[in-house]
Amino acid sequence: MTTEYRPIARRDFDTDRIKDAMSEIIEAVGEDAEREGLRQTPDRVARMYAEVFQGLQQDPVAVLQTGFEEGYDEMVVARDIAFFSMCEHHFLPFFGTIHIGYVPTGRIVGISKLARVVDILSRRPQVQERLTAQIANALVEGLDPMGVGVVVEAEHLCMMMRGVRKPGSKIITSVNRGVFRNDSRTRTEFLSLTGVSGR
């Protein structure tokens, strides 16, 4: 599974192509694409996809370049960052919260930058495991910290509204790098600060 997170779009976003494809889907499910309520749907879906998939055109590491030197070398934790992504297997949303921890080597970034990294990497066709790893990898490259921990808690509409139909069940994934991987005390401190442990 690739964890490449650089801008990965193979071409520019093509609004007309999505509109045509959406009209085809409407007809293919047995509906009438010219019906009043559906006539603007291909255009609306195309504009929505432009937003939902804009992360394909963006580089998460670039937003981490505007940090500041603080000489702070204790753990920083940002918890409960909301995210919305699209399962690449079904093109249905999965969504929830992300907790990020890192131990800086002096350079730190504002919480808004961490949220931007989450936005860029979640606004792509994704799987939760890869999203978790890509966030960790981008932070390692962008901040060069002592270590990084990322926990993603998500609900998947493709599990809730079809297939196994298990609403309310959450998938939790975590990736640890550096001291978060090598030092169990660091990992334990992170998990207790996120509130993931002891629940």
Ligand SMILES: [Zn+2]
């Ligand atoms: Zn799915």
